[in-house]
Amino acid sequence: MQMTGNISKRGAAHWLAYSAGLAMAVFASLPGAACADEGGVSYWLPGRFSSLAATPEVPGWSMAEVYYHTSVSAFGAVAAAREIQIGRFSPTVNVNLNANLNAQADLLFLNPTYTFATPVLGGQFAIGITGIFGRSAASINGTLTTGFGPFAATRMGSIGDSITSVGDLYPQATLKWNAGVHNFMTYVTGDIPVGAYDPTRLANLGIGHAAIDGGGGYTYFNPATGHEFSAVAGFTYNFKNQDTQYQNGIDFHVDWxxxxxxxxxVFVGLVGYAYQQVTDDFGQHPILGGFRSRVIGVGPQIGYLFPIGDMQGYLNLKGYGEFDAANRPSGWNTWLTFSISPMAPTSTVTPTRRMVTK
Structure with a gap:
């Protein structure tokens, strides 16, 4: 984390992510809980980056733990896509689905990161990896009618399952530059598909395919006024899922x-994200069309910085309410981040600033 004057700053982040993401983000991705693309699930977990994303970090090891909770639902095509994915009916028949999908997840992201003291291309280089452990649950309720030629069959009821296990791994590398109140960054991350995944299961903690994601970001931070604004944008390229022969399209995302x-x-503020799939999926059922996903989220945040011995501690709570969703489940999610990192030397005239990536 970073400090300017006596203000240490750390932005909560992803599995991801994510990588989460997060590596989580990185992230970032919330496989079984529901995001976008195949069956409504994407690699990128929106919200992985937020405040102070591009500010440089104090060199050395840091560790972030993120508790992530989400509750989402979807109707029509998204529920149909999930039924097709798990093989509950043949993709060669016509389908009319009047059903809804509900999903919840409680995940823990662990993100160790090492920041190098030696400059790279005039910037500060850092690498890390995010792992995931948690529980994901999903269910589909409603009426399904399938037809083949003159024949039709209808069934009512529900299906559902849950899983508690580990998710995929999300490596990440960042390069950051500082110029007074202006901060810039570039990053690359991706998905190593080693998490719990079964194409016939409704809930998973892995996405079943590799992905690579890259982009850049900017942070304005003025320690004299305490004003801060950050935005990070990127694209995701998804590789083919060899189990299902399905390949998600290219995704664009902005976190701010x-x-x-x-x-x-103490600081308070707002966070948000926008997610838009920009190319069609490949291998989808004809009734789904291109199945391009979209969602927007916004919500409040609060952060608290405190010393832990000779280290810097950070707590952040943020939440998002989602709207304008298409071809993906939507609802709400919350992130509780705790991180610990080296304390900026008090003798440093222009100390570095640090952000937590999930």
């Missing part, structure tokens, strides 16, 4: 955060 420091230790 705006905050105001109320003191040297």
């Amino acid at each position: 955060g705006a905050s105001q420091f109320l003191s040297k230790q």
Whole structure:
């Protein structure tokens, strides 16, 4: 994390992610819980980056733990896509689905990161990896009618399952530059598909295919006024799922955060994201069309910085409400981040700033 004057700053982040993402983001991706693309599930977990994303970091090891909870639902094509994915009916028949999908997940992201002291291309280089452990559950309720020629069959009821296990791994590398109140970054991350995944299961903690994601970001931070704004944008390329012969299209995403420091230790603000799939999926059922996914999310955040011995501690709570969703489940999600990192030396005239990536 980073400090300017006496204000240490750290932005909560992804599995991802994510990588989450997050590596999680990185992230970032919330496989079994529901995101976008195949069956409504994407690699990128929106919300992986937020405030102070591009600010440089204090060299050395840091560790972030993120508790992520989400509750989402979807209707029509998304529920049909999930039924097709798990093989509950033949993809060669015509389908009319009047059903809804509900999904919940409680995940823990662990993100160790090492920041190098030696500059790379005039910037600060850092590498990390995010792992996931948690529980995902999903269910589909409603009426399904399938037809083949003059024949038709209808069934009512529900299906559902849950899983508690580990998810995919999300490596990430960042390069950051500082120029006064302006900060810039570029990043690359991806998905190593080693998590719990079964194409016939409704809930998973892996996505069943590899992915690579890259982009850049900017942070404005003025320690004199306490004003801060960050935005990070990127694209995801998805490789083919060899189990299902399905390949998600290319995804575009923007995460942003705006905050105001109320003191040297506390800040409040807003966070948001926009996610849009820009090319069609390959291998989908004809009734789904291109199945391009979209969602927007926005919500509040609060952060608290505090010393832990000679280290810097950070707590952040943020939440998103989603809207304008297409071809993906939507609802709400919350992130609780705790991180610990080296404390910026008090003798440093222009100390570095640090952000947590999930």
